[in-house]
Every structure is written in structure tokens, then in C-alpha cells.
Amino acid sequence: MxxxxxxxxxxxxxxxxxxxxxxxxxxxxxxxxxxxxxxxxxxxxxxxxxxxxxxxxxxxxxxxxxxxxxxxxxxxxxxxxxxxxxxxxxxxxxxxxxxxxxxxxxxxxxxxxxxxxxxxxxxxxxxxxxxxFGIFIVVSDSKIIKSYPGQQISLFSIDPTQQITSYGLKYPLNNRPLTNWWQGTLNESLTDSFRLDISHGSLLIFQCY
Amino acid sequence: MxxxxxxxxxxxxxxxxxxxxxxxxxxxxxxxxxxxxxxxxxxxxxxxxxxxxxxxxxxxxxxxxxxxxxxxxxxxxxxxxxxxxxxxxxxxxxxxxxxxxxxxxxxxxxxxxxxxxxxxxxxxxxxxxxxxFGIFIVVSDSKIIKSYPGQQISLFSIDPTQQITSYGLKYPLNNRPLTNWWQGTLNESLTDSFRLDISHGSLLIFQCY
CATH class of the missing domain: 3.40.50.10240 (Thiamin pyrophosphokinase, catalytic domain)
Incomplete structure (x- = not known):
């Protein structure tokens, strides 16, 4: 800001x-x-x-x-x-x-x-x-997101044809769709940031406090 | 039961x-x-x-x-x-x-x-x-659901390619997909039941008490 x-x-x-x-x-x-x-x-x-x-x-x-x-x-x-x-x-x-x-x-x-x-x-x-409990943000394309080690992270695709690749998350996604709301939940940031690459559309991110 | x-x-x-x-x-x-x-x-x-x-x-x-x-x-x-x-x-x-x-x-x-x-x-x-606040159920194919006049009803497609037709709801759906979670919210039952026809897959229904 x-x-x-x-x-x-x-x-x-x-x-x-x-x-x-x-x-x-x-x-x-x-x-x-x-x-x-x-x-x-x-x-x-x-x-x-x-x-x-x-x-x-x-x-x-x-x-x-x-x-x-x-x-x-x-x-x-x-x-x-x-x-x-x-x-x-x-x-x-x-x-x-x-x-x-x-x-x-x-x-x-x-x-x-x-x-x-x-x-x-x-x-x-x-x-x-x-x-x-936390903050929802929306990302599209490729984005580095500030975090902290151990922060609980959940990802929700509104468009299930979307492919997602993650870097710096405990359970990495490799060009993978999230066809169900639960599939991207309960992940965790490994360091002070993580990166997401998204094939198209936008993705909802939930970061616990 | x-x-x-x-x-x-x-x-x-x-x-x-x-x-x-x-x-x-x-x-x-x-x-x-x-x-x-x-x-x-x-x-x-x-x-x-x-x-x-x-x-x-x-x-x-x-x-x-x-x-x-x-x-x-x-x-x-x-x-x-x-x-x-x-x-x-x-x-x-x-x-x-x-x-x-x-x-x-x-x-x-x-x-x-x-x-x-x-x-x-x-x-x-x-x-x-x-x-x-209410009850979530899951329906597939065609189903008549018990309700009461004025009951608040929301519908959520997990598969956005699904087409839905409704009978007995205030805001009727006519072979329509719900591509976003908010699109099926805030509907209302007109009588003591309503009917849903679903093209494929299953649909989440929320009925307020």
C-alpha cells in the first residue's frame, strides 16, 4: 500500500x-x-x-x-x-x-x-x-505470494479446467487441475513465499493467519 | 426413515x-x-x-x-x-x-x-x-424435494458443464448451467416441494431451516 x-x-x-x-x-x-x-x-x-x-x-x-x-x-x-x-x-x-x-x-x-x-x-x-480465520485473495497468470513457513494454504479453482503449478508448497501441484473444492485444501507454505502458475482464469487462495 | x-x-x-x-x-x-x-x-x-x-x-x-x-x-x-x-x-x-x-x-x-x-x-x-442454518443434500438425475412455501434454496454445481432445470422455484432455471457458486444462491421454494432435472453429475442443494 x-x-x-x-x-x-x-x-x-x-x-x-x-x-x-x-x-x-x-x-x-x-x-x-x-x-x-x-x-x-x-x-x-x-x-x-x-x-x-x-x-x-x-x-x-x-x-x-x-x-x-x-x-x-x-x-x-x-x-x-x-x-x-x-x-x-x-x-x-x-x-x-x-x-x-x-x-x-x-x-x-x-x-x-x-x-x-x-x-x-x-x-x-x-x-x-x-x-x-484468514485471508482470501485471487490470483491469475503467475504470482509470488508472501507467506511464512508453516502457513496453512488452500487453493480453490472455480474453473476446473484450469491447470496449476506450485513452488514452495508442502504438497506441490504439477500442472494439475483442481476439479473438486477439497482437492486444493490443507496445503502449507514451506518458506516466506510461494509461487503459483495458472494456465488460465483466476484462482482463489486462502491463507490462514 | x-x-x-x-x-x-x-x-x-x-x-x-x-x-x-x-x-x-x-x-x-x-x-x-x-x-x-x-x-x-x-x-x-x-x-x-x-x-x-x-x-x-x-x-x-x-x-x-x-x-x-x-x-x-x-x-x-x-x-x-x-x-x-x-x-x-x-x-x-x-x-x-x-x-x-x-x-x-x-x-x-x-x-x-x-x-x-x-x-x-x-x-x-x-x-x-x-x-x-440449514441442510445440504446432493441430488442427481431428476428429483422432487420436499420444502415449504418461501423456503430459501441455494444450488451449487460442482461441475459447471451441468445443465439444470427447476420447477417450483421463484427464479426458475431452464436448462441452465451454474458456472459460478453464487449463480444458484438466494432462490426460494414456491410451494411444499420443488423439482430439479439435472443433465449429468450431481448438484448440491442447500435448504434453509
Whole structure:
């Protein structure tokens, strides 16, 4: 992150973060954009949203009145609140976006939100999602990723025709597809970085704290 | 379930269930098989495991001694504890298996365990996973699924070449692939059942409580 970069947190309406690293990211953010009902969770935590995006079906009349000048109305029924929030951040001055609160409750929301991250990365490759257990990032082509020895790493192909080669992981992949979500789980970084070469498309990486 | 059916719960080492429906399933089970460290969580809840499967790296010496005649040693490094537990259940007299405790902590474990359910269903189509928010089942070919009006339904294709047609869902699918995990989320049942026709392979269904 450069000194002049503007960091946004996009707070989804899942489980409010509790891990110190996720909370540190929330504290340091220049702007916090809340998906609808997540604004109440942020207020309960003791912070104020800079913007609230959605159709406001999940916020109280008090919040509506108090933050009337921070509401970004987006009634589009064809997309969900997380995508509305992401589109809003993209239209602002965000140089990086971290999604928080996107997992930990309904598992179908968790799966959907994680896969949306891969879509968002086509517009903003540096986007990441921090949970209470680790960080999801998205990589394409070839990339060296910072790590530490023994860090737990999992890889998820959304496109199972993709071939992956790894360097610096305990269980190396050699031009191999990951046709099932479990096949790339429970790997481990051997040193302070690892490298992935990906034939096409993008790959979801989960790095435990 | 017929009167003579033998119901097994396979308890994974994720978040211990808290939803009444998941706990009712645990209470009614004829046999409870714990994946390694899940045995301690079950004991803390006030119940005893019938079997503990794994390499026992996550259980205390006291539990090892107390349940020495219920330990099923499986040191295979090529597979995880959930799969070890599933294989054990299959080799017993289980006529149905419900997986509990497989989600709610590390998201990579959640994703891996959900996709393993689809693998297990090729051996035992009736297998299901109950979470604190709903039930995952796996269907193939054509199937009518019991529901209730307004029930939240999400569909996940592990094979994105699969074509799906739905009847009785609010947002109908017409011979459509689900190439991304979010594309089949947030649907809704219109009546007391819905039907899915699947071109090939199997499909994960999540039904909220």
C-alpha cells in the first residue's frame, strides 16, 4: 500500500469480524462502506459507516434518519448487497478494498460471497476478503505470494479446467487441475513465499493467519 | 426413515451445532461417530461418542484411556478425518448418515467438507449435512424435494458443464448451467416441494431451516 492509497472496507452483513487482524483492518480503513444491515453491526461495535449501500430493508428508521446523507440507494433486485457495495466502492477513490463480515453465518451466503470475490478481482485484482480465520485473495497468470513457513494454504479453482503449478508448497501441484473444492485444501507454505502458475482464469487462495 | 433404519451422526471437528434441528438429530441418532477432536466437544455437550475415528492427534490422554474400546485408528495421511469417519460409517450398519459440525470455523474446511459431501453421495445418496442454518443434500438425475412455501434454496454445481432445470422455484432455471457458486444462491421454494432435472453429475442443494 502506498502512502497515498485510499483503503476501503466493504462490510457485509454476515458475522461481524472478531479476529484482531480483521479488526485492525477495520480500524485503519479510510472509508467504511456498509451493506445495508451491516451498518447496525458497525454501530454496535462503536464505529460509524461512511456510506450505507442497499435498499435499506434491513436498517432501522433511526439509522436512516441519522445517516440520511450517507445512504446510497440501490434497489436493483438483480444483484445482491455485496455487489452493490463493491460497485459503489469502485466508483469512488478506493485504491484497495477489503471485504469483511462476508462469512460465518449462512453457508450459502459464505459460498456465494467467496465466489463473488473472484468476479470482483477481474475489476480490481488487489481486492481481498478477511475472515476470522484468514485471508482470501485471487490470483491469475503467475504470482509470488508472501507467506511464512508453516502457513496453512488452500487453493480453490472455480474453473476446473484450469491447470496449476506450485513452488514452495508442502504438497506441490504439477500442472494439475483442481476439479473438486477439497482437492486444493490443507496445503502449507514451506518458506516466506510461494509461487503459483495458472494456465488460465483466476484462482482463489486462502491463507490462514 | 423406516422403523428399522439405523441412523448415524458423523460429527466433524468444526463448530459444534447449536440449532435445535441439528441438536435433535444428534439426540435421536442411534450411533455417533466423532472425527478425532470432535469427541471432546461432544463430551463437553454431555454425550458420549460411540466411536472416535482418526489418528488421535487432537484428543487428550484421558479421552484415549476412557474410550480405548471405541477408538478406530486410521493414520492414513492421504485423506482427512471426515472421510475416514465416512468410510467407517459405510462399513457399519448405517442406513443413513447425517454430518454435523462440518462448517462454522475455517472457511477452507467449510468449502472442503461441503464438496466432500458430493463425493460421499456417490456411495450413499441419502447422506446429508446439517448446519446451524440449514441442510445440504446432493441430488442427481431428476428429483422432487420436499420444502415449504418461501423456503430459501441455494444450488451449487460442482461441475459447471451441468445443465439444470427447476420447477417450483421463484427464479426458475431452464436448462441452465451454474458456472459460478453464487449463480444458484438466494432462490426460494414456491410451494411444499420443488423439482430439479439435472443433465449429468450431481448438484448440491442447500435448504434453509
Amino acid at each position: 502506498t502512502q497515498s492509497s485510499i483503503s476501503y472496507v466493504l462490510l457485509a452483513d454476515g458475522l461481524f469480524p472478531s479476529h484482531p487482524q480483521a479488526l485492525a483492518c477495520l480500524e485503519k480503513a479510510h472509508k467504511i462502506v456498509c451493506c445495508d444491515g451491516a451498518s447496525q453491526k458497525l454501530l454496535d461495535f462503536g464505529k460509524e459507516p461512511d456510506y450505507i449501500v442497499g435498499d435499506f430493508d434491513s436498517i432501522s428508521p433511526e439509522v436512516r434518519v441519522r445517516f440520511h446523507d450517507r445512504l446510497v440507494h440501490s434497489p436493483d433486485q438483480e444483484t445482491n448487497d455485496l455487489t452493490k457495495g463493491f460497485r459503489f466502492c469502485l466508483g469512488q477513490d478506493a485504491s484497495n478494498i477489503t471485504i469483511l463480515g462476508a462469512t460465518g453465518l449462512r453457508e450459502d451466503h459464505t459460498l456465494g460471497n467467496i465466489s463473488l470475490l473472484a468476479d470482483y478481482a477481474t475489476y480490481l485484482p488487489s481486492i481481498r476478503m478477511m475472515t476470522d | 423406516t422403523q428399522s433404519s439405523i441412523s448415524y451422526v458423523l460429527l466433524a471437528d468444526g463448530l459444534f451445532p447449536s440449532h435445535p434441528q441439528a441438536l435433535a438429530c444428534l439426540e435421536k441418532a442411534h450411533k455417533i461417530v466423532c472425527c478425532d477432536g470432535a469427541s471432546q466437544k461432544l463430551l463437553d455437550f454431555g454425550k458420549e461418542p460411540d466411536y472416535i475415528v482418526g489418528d488421535f492427534d487432537s484428543i487428550s490422554p484421558e479421552v484415549r484411556v476412557r474410550f480405548h474400546d471405541r477408538l478406530v485408528h486410521s493414520p492414513d495421511q492421504e485423506t482427512n478425518d471426515l472421510t475416514k469417519g465416512f468410510r467407517f460409517c459405510l462399513g457399519q450398519d448405517a442406513s443413513n448418515i447425517t454430518i454435523l459440525g462440518a462448517t462454522g470455523l475455517r472457511e477452507d474446511h467449510t468449502l472442503g467438507n461441503i464438496s466432500l459431501l458430493a463425493d460421499y453421495a456417490t456411495y450413499l445418496p441419502s447422506i446429508r449435512m446439517m448446519t446451524d
